[in-house]
Amino acid sequence: MIIIPEIQIKEGKVITGAADESSDIVHEISPRQAMQNFVTDGAQVLQIVDIDAARSKPENNVELIRELLNETDIPIQVAGGIRTLAQINDWFEAGAARVVLGTIAITDSPLVVEAASRHPGGIIVHLATRGGYVMIDGWRTQTAFMPQDLIRDLQMTGIAGVVHKGTDLMDSEYDEANALTEQMSHDVSIPVYSSGTVRTLDDIARLHYLPNINGVIVSHALMTGEIALKDALQISTQKDANPEPGSVTHNVNMGIHHGIRAYLAAYNSSQAARVWNLALRDMITEDNPYMEILIPQIDLELDAENLSRREIQACYESELEKADIVIVILEGVEAEAWTGFECGYARAQGKYIYGVISDEPNKGASQLRFESMCDELINFTPGDDVTKTHAEISHALTTRVMVQNQ
Structure with a gap:
């Protein structure tokens, strides 16, 4: 299982974003220092999110993120407010390893197909949910879709993976979100990643032993120091026991594991x-x-x-x-x-x-x-x-x- 440290940026500062903007948590560390720390601690890939762009703010962090892309050789996937093919192409030209699509993946599937065709292996879709329904527009608008309704169709567009994030987790347990992520992963052969479900190293260990989840995106717990990236990486690379009989679906047997x-x-x-x-x-x-x-x-x-x-x-x-x-x-x-x-x-x-x-x-x-x-x-x-x-x-x-x- 891969650990993907995430840096969320709002107005040039590192934050932990919340569904209610007034509840955003601002961290003392700068985006550049956070990236350098993750690289030093052995990160294999990073995710950087432009929160302002995701929320359709007039100002964004594009130039800062471009600078960060030029300052490291670690693959970086970029997310937040990417809604046109031109933006997608620009990010790849700027050096992004992957581009993560959110709202546009729900509202414009032909664009996703085109993007995946132009950039094979480079497009990830982020499905944010609240109360079991997919959220768009920076988590502000609830759709009528459940992620299970969308994930098979998304797979057929040629994307390289899906990230699932439950946006109502700051004050709740993670079991429901993990169960939904794992259920989604049984339906497809592409990688599925969990996001926003880690507070402790025990959470990393629990995710590691879920048979179908390929990785986890971690932000808040790393920024606050509640867990250290080196410790998380060590747990994620431990040899795991074989999943219990019946816990691996046909798709996993034909796809991820074997x-x-x-x-x-x-x-x-x-x-x-x-x-x-x-x-x-x-x-x-x-x-x-x-x-x-x-x-x-x-x-x-x-x-x-x-x-x-x-x-x-x-x-x-x-x-x-x-x-x-x-x-x-x-x-x-x-x-x-x-x-x-x-x-x-x-x-x-x-x-x-x-x-x-x-x-x-x-x-x-x-x-x-x-x-x-x-x-x-x-x-x-x-x-x-x-x-x-x-x-x-x-x-x-x-x-x-x-x-x-x-």
Whole structure:
């Protein structure tokens, strides 16, 4: 479980925000010093929230946050009042590792889809709740939605995770909020994070042993010194016992804890093809850590000179049997390639096959034959920017796999 220290900024000062602005708590430490302290204590990622922007105030803390982004190499996710695609793009250009969307994720889902498509793995959605209902506009407006009603649809937009925060926790126990967060996490395969539910190290330990919660965002307890980041990190990295039988859902079994095993069937006879395939795998697994991808020609390290084709085939068959899905790269495939065998054996084993192919109109006979063996096709637009091509494939594949494994 990851610990994400949070710095909430209002009028240039570090605060703990409340649903009622008059109840905000101002801390003596400056945003810059808070960030430096967290970095020194071993933070892996930070979250910085512009409270003024979230509350639609005329003045905000954008310039200060930009300065902070330039002063550390630690990944920082930025939140608060981000409501347009231009703002999202600007934050990534400024160096943000991720952008957290709140109100706009509820009111403009097409924008979320577009943002997630442009920035694969970079968009997080923050769901604030009060009394079980989603709040927007800086926690001031209650919607008619419960988070359970939204989280599956949000997952389909291609976002990288969801943060759940109960806004009525300053004077109440956290069990209800944790239960809601854990319930949400059972419904999806993307990471779910808890926010605002930590006052003591015992709270960290309790969250650590909830099977589906991937991380926790901590602000007030760290600012007041009630807990030390080093202690929280130590607890969060302890080896945990296996969850009780029945406590892990199908989504978790296929997603977070064990990963989806994918077999990548692709042309690997040239160095260029191997480099392209490896880069694609890196993109997919970086964006989607719940996926494990095997490229048999590279990963199995078979002694092709001393093994017969039947022996090599047997090794491939064994890996295909272990796979949950098969990804077939149809570009450049040849009639004599292993792809035909891999597709045929995967079909015989009842594996779900995703074919990856460009949207170029001219296709060879081998491509058309293997294409017909796939359950779904993922089309991409070829171009000189390989990273962009891989991002396009990764985003489409993630969405399709999550839908298939619901």
